[in-house]
Amino acid sequence: MTRRVLVVHAHPDPTSFSRALFDHVGQVCREVGNEVRVHDLYGAGFSAAMSANEWSLRGAAPSTKPHLVPYFEDVAWCDTLVFVYPTWWSGQPAILKAWIDRVLANGVAWKVDESTGHVMPRLRNVTRIIVVATHGRSRGANLWCGRAGRTAIVRSIRRLCSWRCRAHWLALHAVDRSTRFERDRFMQRVERVLRRIS
Amino acid sequence: MTALVVFTHPRPDQFATALLEATVEGLSAAGHVVDVIDLYRDNFEAAMAPAEWRAYATPAATDTVGIESYSRMLAGADVLAFVFPMWWSGPPSMVKGFFDRALVPGVAFRLADNGRVSPGLRHVRRVVVVTAAEPPGNFPQRSTRQLAHALGRSLRRATGWRTRTLVCWAGPGEASNEEGRRRFVSRTRDRLAGL
Incomplete structure (x- = not known):
């Protein structure tokens, strides 16, 4: 099955391991015949703060924010969301948090039902979420800190996707101390998951 | 005793302003001298620049333009308070940017050659989180309060093990009506005054 894949990436350094993972994800997805679009947030100069104007338009239709x-x-086009990022302070880098805050807006990712006041999902087109995250700290330390980054995506964002949406959480811990072998093995694991879902 | 309040709101409405005021009043009543950082008013750049990333583990990490004043304020703080709206079950990108860029090695912690991390903000005795849920933050409800706690937990890497976290959290039921908001603001003020 051909998938429509949107890859969101945030790392300031083009020589980083996270960047290498991002390039690899794009390459593998194209190899297996998927359609790929990318949001390289640093490359695109994405603003890392929701502006006061966007804030005041938070209840308005998406078309009121033409720059977004x-x-x-x-986001409305894809059926697979892939996030590739380093974990800083147990969460996404600020620029990726800004992507979540700004792009997954009212009318795009969710809508408030007028009669009940409940949040209604609008990302029903998304059936898979894949997160490729590197961590500086160990698995245990990340667990103890509450895994804020994982919760934000695997719980909050997935809640707005298709009811059968599955999330794949691929994490490499203690990346600063990792060996070449571990990094290669992690890259192969990412590739395996991408090929399996295609 | 000094308290540093990090405030974030793109366009402070009555509720956000009231929360900031309650935090400042409460901490003052507890005998602290209060400094306030308003990240939006400072036009803080939340995204870490490539040059900063390259300098991260080096002594140059503390030289970033626009961060020095924050480093000075952090160096004197006994209480570190964050006041923000809860977006996507976490702090807004501005607050995350403050963590990424201002809490760097040399300020918040020290990196030894063997990779060990030792806290640099041991003088911070308390971390305070004041936050209110906002749509779409009104789901999933079970995790939002935990995440506010998580903020204090990950900060312990900078503040040491003895620092305690106080979370003043207004859930969607409370934050969505006038009466609940007023109650939350006054409760926050009282709790902080008791520090």
């Missing part, structure tokens, strides 16, 4: 419309369209 291409992002909205990609």
Whole structure:
């Protein structure tokens, strides 16, 4: 099955391991015949703060924020969301948190039901979420800190996707102390998952 | 005793302003001298720049333009308070940017050559989180309060093991009506005054 894949990536350094993972994800997805779109947030100069104007338009239709419309369209287009990022302070880098805050907006990712006041999902087109995260700290330390990054995606965002959406959490811990072998093995694991779901 | 309040809101409405005021008043009543950082007013750049990333583990990490004043304020703080709206079951990107960029090695912690991390903000005795849920933050309800706690836990890497965290959290039921908001603001003020 051909999938429509949106890859969101945030790392300031183009020589980093996270960047290498991002390039590899794109390459593997194209190899197996998927359609791929990418949001390389640093490359695109994405603003890392929701502006006061966007804040005041938070209840308005997506078309009132024309500068974000291409992002909205990609999110509505994809059926697979891939996040590739380093974990800083047990969460996403600020620029990726800003992508979540700004792009997954009212009318795009969710909508409030007028009669009940409940949040209604709008990302029903998304059936898979894949997170490729590197961690500086060990698995245990990350667990103790509450895994804020994992919760934000695997619980909050997935809640707005298709009811049968599955999330794959692929994490490499203690990346600063990792060996070449461990990094290669992790890259193969990512590739395996991408090939399996395609 | 000094308290540092990090405030974030793109356009402070009555509720956000009231929360900030309650935090400042409460901490003052507890006998602290209160400093406030308003990240939006400072036009803080939340994204870590490539040059900063390259300098991260080096002594140059503390030289970043625009961060020095924050480093000075952090160096004197006994209480570190964060006031923000809860977006996507976590702090807004601005607060995350403050963590990423201001709490760097040399300020928040020290990196030894063998990779060990030792806290650099041991003088911070308390971490305070004041936050209110906002749509779509009104789901999943079970995790949002835990995440506010998680903020204090990950900060212990910088503040040491004896630092305690106080979370003043207004859930969606409370934050969505006038009466609940007023109650939350006054409760926050009282709790902070008791520190």
